[in-house]
Amino acid sequence: MRSDTExxxxxxxxxxxxxxxxxxxxxxxxxxxxxxxxxxxxxxxxLETAREDLQVKNAQVxxxxxxxxxxxxxxxxxxxxxxxxxxxFLTKDAVDACAAEAVGIARASSGLLQTPVRLAPExxxxxxxxxxxxxxxxxxxxxxxxxLLFRIDDTLRRVTGVAIAEGFFTFVKKRxxxxxxxxxxxxxxxxRSGGGYSATAVSATEVQRRSFPQAEGFxxxxxxxxxxxxxxxxxxxxxxxxxxxxxxxxxxxxGERDIILEGSQLALQIHESVGHPAELDRVLGMEANYAxxxxxxTDQLRVLRFGSEHVTLMADGTLPGGLAxxxxxxxxxxxxxxxxxxxxxxxxxxxxxxLAHTIGESRSRGCVRADxxxxxxxxxxxxxxxxxxxxxxxDLLADTYDGLYLETNRSWSIDQLRYNFQFKTEIAWEIxxxxxxxxxxxxxxxxxxxxxxxxxxxxxxxxxxKPWGVTNCGKGQPGQVAEMTHGAAPARFRKVNVGxxxxx
Amino acid sequence: MTESEARxxxxxxxxxxxxxxxxxxxxxxxxxLTRFANNEITQNVSENRVELSVRVVDGKxxxxxxxxxxxxxxxxxxxxxxxxxxxxxxxIPDLLPLPGxxxxxxxxxxxxxxxxxxxxxxxxxxxRAVERCVEAGxxxxxxxxxxxxxxxxxxxxxxxxxxxxxxxxxxxxxxHATFRISALDGAxxxxxxxxxWRASDVDGAALADRAVEKAIRSRGAKSxxxxxxxxxxxxxxxxxxxxxxxxxxxxxxxxxxxxxFLSGRIGERVVGENVTLRDDPFxxxxxGSPFDAEGIPTRPTTLIERGIARGPVYDRPTAAKEGxxxxxxSLPIPNTIGPLARHLVLEGxxxxxxxxxxxxxxxxxxxxxxYTNVVDPMTATLTGMTRDGLFAIEKGxxxxxxxxxxxxxxxxxxxxxxxxxxxAVRAGGVVCPALRIQGFHMSSVTEx
Numbered sequence: 001m002r003s004d005t006e007x008x009x010x011x012x013x014x015x016x017x018x019x020x021x022x023x024x025x026x027x028x029x030x031x032x033x034x035x036x037x038x039x040x041x042x043x044x045x046x047l048e049t050a051r052e053d054l055q056v057k058n059a060q061v062x063x064x065x066x067x068x069x070x071x072x073x074x075x076x077x078x079x080x081x082x083x084x085x086x087x088x089f090l091t092k093d094a095v096d097a098c099a100a101e102a103v104g105i106a107r108a109s110s111g112l113l114q115t116p117v118r119l120a121p122e123x124x125x126x127x128x129x130x131x132x133x134x135x136x137x138x139x140x141x142x143x144x145x146x147x148l149l150f151r152i153d154d155t156l157r158r159v160t161g162v163a164i165a166e167g168f169f170t171f172v173k174k175r176x177x178x179x180x181x182x183x184x185x186x187x188x189x190x191x192r193s194g195g196g197y198s199a200t201a202v203s204a205t206e207v208q209r210r211s212f213p214q215a216e217g218f219x220x221x222x223x224x225x226x227x228x229x230x231x232x233x234x235x236x237x238x239x240x241x242x243x244x245x246x247x248x249x250x251x252x253x254x255g256e257r258d259i260i261l262e263g264s265q266l267a268l269q270i271h272e273s274v275g276h277p278a279e280l281d282r283v284l285g286m287e288a289n290y291a292x293x294x295x296x297x298t299d300q301l302r303v304l305r306f307g308s309e310h311v312t313l314m315a316d317g318t319l320p321g322g323l324a325x326x327x328x329x330x331x332x333x334x335x336x337x338x339x340x341x342x343x344x345x346x347x348x349x350x351x352x353x354x355l356a357h358t359i360g361e362s363r364s365r366g367c368v369r370a371d372x373x374x375x376x377x378x379x380x381x382x383x384x385x386x387x388x389x390x391x392x393x394x395d396l397l398a399d400t401y402d403g404l405y406l407e408t409n410r411s412w413s414i415d416q417l418r419y420n421f422q423f424k425t426e427i428a429w430e431i432x433x434x435x436x437x438x439x440x441x442x443x444x445x446x447x448x449x450x451x452x453x454x455x456x457x458x459x460x461x462x463x464x465x466k467p468w469g470v471t472n473c474g475k476g477q478p479g480q481v482a483e484m485t486h487g488a489a490p491a492r493f494r495k496v497n498v499g500x501x502x503x504x
Numbered sequence: 505m506t507e508s509e510a511r512x513x514x515x516x517x518x519x520x521x522x523x524x525x526x527x528x529x530x531x532x533x534x535x536x537l538t539r540f541a542n543n544e545i546t547q548n549v550s551e552n553r554v555e556l557s558v559r560v561v562d563g564k565x566x567x568x569x570x571x572x573x574x575x576x577x578x579x580x581x582x583x584x585x586x587x588x589x590x591x592x593x594x595x596i597p598d599l600l601p602l603p604g605x606x607x608x609x610x611x612x613x614x615x616x617x618x619x620x621x622x623x624x625x626x627x628x629x630x631x632r633a634v635e636r637c638v639e640a641g642x643x644x645x646x647x648x649x650x651x652x653x654x655x656x657x658x659x660x661x662x663x664x665x666x667x668x669x670x671x672x673x674x675x676x677x678x679x680h681a682t683f684r685i686s687a688l689d690g691a692x693x694x695x696x697x698x699x700x701w702r703a704s705d706v707d708g709a710a711l712a713d714r715a716v717e718k719a720i721r722s723r724g725a726k727s728x729x730x731x732x733x734x735x736x737x738x739x740x741x742x743x744x745x746x747x748x749x750x751x752x753x754x755x756x757x758x759x760x761x762x763x764x765f766l767s768g769r770i771g772e773r774v775v776g777e778n779v780t781l782r783d784d785p786f787x788x789x790x791x792g793s794p795f796d797a798e799g800i801p802t803r804p805t806t807l808i809e810r811g812i813a814r815g816p817v818y819d820r821p822t823a824a825k826e827g828x829x830x831x832x833x834s835l836p837i838p839n840t841i842g843p844l845a846r847h848l849v850l851e852g853x854x855x856x857x858x859x860x861x862x863x864x865x866x867x868x869x870x871x872x873x874x875y876t877n878v879v880d881p882m883t884a885t886l887t888g889m890t891r892d893g894l895f896a897i898e899k900g901x902x903x904x905x906x907x908x909x910x911x912x913x914x915x916x917x918x919x920x921x922x923x924x925x926x927x928a929v930r931a932g933g934v935v936c937p938a939l940r941i942q943g944f945h946m947s948s949v950t951e952x
Binding site for chain 2: 055057060061062063064065066067068069070071081082083084085086087088089094098101102104105106107108109111112113114115141142143146150163164166200202205206207284285286287288289290292293295371372374375376378411412413414415416417419420422424442444446448474477478479480481497500501502
C-alpha cells in the first residue's frame with residue numbers, strides 16, 4: 001500500500017546508491033573495522049541532514065536558521081551485547097576509532113547480560129527510496145517563505161487585542177546510507193515540510209492562545225507544495241478573534257460531560273494513550289527508568305477490550321505523507337501496516353528485530369528509528385491512526401444533546417503506565433441539542449485510558465479524517481525527538497471528567 | 505576540544521568573515537551513556553561531535569547557520585549561508601550590535617577521570633548497582649552517563665567557546681556524571697539519582713540501596729481519596745516544578761509580555777517569606793558556564809528574596825527595553841523565547857528531609873513527579889503525576905505506600921505554603937531542598 005510513494009528496490013549486487021564514493025568507502029570501512037574487531041553483527045548509518053527554521057514574531061524575524069549535519073553511527077553486537085558509537089568527524093582515523101569504540105562498548109555490555117540479543121531475520125535489502133517531493137523546500141527562495149509568514153503575522157496583529165503573533169516554517173531533508181553485515185544497502189531520502197502560527201491574547205488573569213492548523217504546527221513528508229496547499233492567511237483573522245474572545249469566555253464547567261474531540265486533539269490522545277503504551281520496549285521494561293512501562297502487558301494481547309467497537313487503530317509506516325513514513329526503518333526492516341486495536345480489541349505492538357520474538361513474532365514490524373546519526377535507533381512510533389467511521393462533524397454535533405466540543409491541544413500529561421491522562425485544549429464549545437451555543441475557556445479533561453476508549457460511541461467518516469502530526473515526541477536516554485502522523489476524524493466519548501485543574 | 509583548539513578554529517572563522525560582523529560559537533564534546541533494564545545492559549552508546557554556529561550581523565539584519573563540517577570550505581559555506589539569510593530579510597528594529605570583549609569568572613568543572621571514563625568503568629558501576637537489586641529480589645533499570653563538553657539531553661548543544669569580530673572571546677568546558685536507578689517490583693517502584701561534575705561522587709550501589717528500599721516500601725499501595733494534603737516533596741520533585749516555573753515565568757520576556765506571575769509585581773511579596781530563589785551557575789553544586797549564548801557574563805541573580813519578587817533574568821534585548829543591563833541569560837540571538845534561568849538555587853534550611861515529617865497528622869511523601877505540564881501560565885499551575893514512591897505520612901511517620909496521584913497545583917500558591925525545608929542538594933539540574941507544603945492538590949488517582 002504505497003499509493004503515492006516511490007519505491008525503487010533492486011536485487012542487483014552492485015550498490016544502487018549515488019552517494020559519493022568517498023562517503024561510501026568510509027561507511028564500508030566502518031563496517032570492516034567493526035567486523036575485524038570482533039563484531040558478530042554490525043550496521044552503519046551515515047546521515048546528512050539539512051534543516052531550515054524560520055520564525056516571525058510580532059512583525060520581526062524571530063530566527064532564520066539553517067543547520068547542516070553529517071556523521072555516522074556504528075551499531076554492533078558482540079557476544080549478544082550492544083555497542084553504539086557515533087562520530088561527526090569523517091576521516092579514516094576517526095571512523096576507525098568510532099567502529100573500534102562501538103565494539104569495545106559492546107564487549108562491556110556483554111559482561112552484564114541475562115539473555116544475549118538475537119535479531120529477528122530480515123532479508124537484506126538493496127534499495128533507493130525517496131519520499132515524494134514536488135517542490136524542494138530548500139530551493140524555494142527565503143524571501144518567498146518569509147513573505148508568507150509576514151502576511152500571516154500582519155493579519156493576526158490587525159485583530160484588536162492580539163498581544164503576540166507567532167508563525168514558523170520548518171523544512172528538513174534527511175539522506176541516509178544504511179549498510180549492514182547482513183548485506184543490506186539502503187539509500188533513503190526523506191523531505192519534510194510544515195509550519196503553523198498562533199495568536200495570544202493576555203489580560204490581568206488570562207493568557208489565551210489559538211493556533212492554526214494545530215498546536216506545534218502541521219507537517220508532512222512532502223515538499224513546499226504542502227505549504228502552498230494550506231489556507232494560512234485565510235484563517236488568521238478568525239484565529240486572532242478567537243484568542244481575544246477567549247479572554248472573556250465562560251470557564252469550562254466541572255463534572256462529567258460527553259465530549260467531542262477535534263481531530264488534532266484526538267491525534268495527541270492517540271499518541272499518548274495508544275502509541276506509547278504499545279511500544280514493546282516499554283512493555284518489557286526497557287524504558288522503566290525514564291518514560292515508564294505500560295499497562296498493555298503481553299498477557300493482554302488479543303485479550304484486552306481496549307476500546308469500543310468503533311475503535312480501530314492502524315500502525316502504518318507506509319501512510320502517504322506521514323511523518324513516520326519510510327521505505328525501511330533504521331535497522332533495515334521494510335515499512336509495514338498492521339492493526340494495534342481492531343474493533344476495540346488490543347491486537348498488536350510496535351516492535352523491533354531485537355524484541356519481536358518475545359511476543360512470538362518472526363519478523364520486526366519496522367519501528368526502529370533514531371533522530372540523527374549521533375543517536376542509537378530504538379523503537380519509535382510509526383504513523384498510528386484511528387480509522388474513520390461514518391458521518392460528518394455536523395452529523396456528530398447534531399447527534400449530541402448536551403456536550404462539549406474541544407479543539408486544539410494546549411497541554412498534556414499521562415502517567416508512566418499510560419493510564420491516567422489529562423489534556424487541556426485551547427478552546428471548547430458547549431453543545432446543546434445539536435448546536436454550538438457558547439465558547440468556553442480553559443477546557444480540560446481527564447480519564448483512564450481503557451475506560452476512555454471504551455466510552456467512544458461515534459467516529460466521524462473519511463470526509464472529516466486528516467493526517468495530523470506530532471513533531472516533538474521525546475523518548476529514550478539520551479533523549480531523542482521523533483515525529484509521526486496520527487490520522488483522525490472527530491470522535492465522541494461519553495461521560496468524561498471535564499474542568500479539572502482549576503480548583504486551587 | 506581544548507581551549508587552544510577552539511580558539512584556533514574560531515580565529516579561522518573570524519578571518520574568513522572578511523570584514524563582516526560575525527559571531528562564532530562552538531559546542532559539543534563527548535557524551536557516553538550505559539543504559540540498563542531487567543538487570544542487564546540494554547543499550548550502551550558514545551557520541552563525539554562538535555558543532556559550529558555562525559551568525560552574521562548586517563546592520564539590523566541577522567542570519568544564522570549551523571554545521572559540523574569544520575573544514576575551510578565548510579566554514580565558508582556557513583558564513584555564506586548566514587549572510588544570505590541576513591540579506592533577504594526585513595530589518596529587525598530592536599536588533600543590537602554584537603557585544604565587545606568581556607571578562608569571566610573561571611569555574612573549576614573539568615575532571616579528567618570523568619572525562620575519560622570508558623565503557624568498562626561504567627559497566628562496573630552499573631554491575632554493583634544491579635547486584636544490590638538482584639540480592640533484594642527486585643529488578644533494576646537506569647543509566648550511568650558521563651561526558652565532557654556541552655552535549656545536553658535531546659541532543660541539544662550549548663556554547664563551549666564563543667568569539668566575535670568585536671573582540672569577545674569566551675571558553676568553558678566541564679564534565680558531568682549522572683547515575684539514575686529505578687528498582688521495580690511489579691507496579692511497585694523506587695528511584696534514586698546522583699548528578700555531579702565528577703564521577704567519583706557517584707556510588708551506584710548506594711543509590712541502588714535507596715531505590716530498593718523505596719520499591720519494597722511501595723508494595724501493597726492503598727488508595728487514598730483525592731484532595732488537598734500536607735506533602736513532603738523530595739528535592740527531585742521540587743526541582744521538576746521549579747524548572748517548569750523557570751520556563752514559563754522567570755525570564756524577562758514572559759514578564760514583559762504579561763505572561764508571568766511576576767508581571768507588574770516586581771518589588772511585591774509574591775510567595776512566602778521563607779522562599780529565596782536565585783539563579784547562580786557558580787554555586788559549587790552547579791559549576792555551570794560563566795557566560796550565556798552571546799558570551800555575556802552570567803551574573804548570580806536573585807529572583808525572589810524572602811518572598812519579594814526582585815526581577816527576572818535578562819538577555820540584552822529584554823534588558824535594553826527596560827534600560828537595564830543583561831544578567832547574562834541569553835539563548836542564541838535572535839529567538840522568540842527570551843532569556844532563561846538554568847541554574848536555579850532555592851535556598852534550603854538545615855537537616856535531612858525526614859526531619860520534615862514531625863507533626864504531620866496525615867499527609868503524603870512524594871519521591872518525585874513525572875510528566876509535568878502547564879495548565880495555567882499566569883498562576884503557574886502545573887499538572888503531573890507522583891511516581892516511584894508515594895507514601896502515607898500518619899502522625900509524623902511514614903506508614904505505607906499510597907496509589908499514585910495526579911496533581912493540579914499552582915507553584916506560586918505552593919510557595920506561599922512552605923512549612924519547612926531540608927538542606928539543599930542538587931537534583932534534576934536544580935539546587936534545592938525538600939519542601940514541606942500545606943494544602944497540595946492531588947486531583948485524581950491512577951491505577952497503581
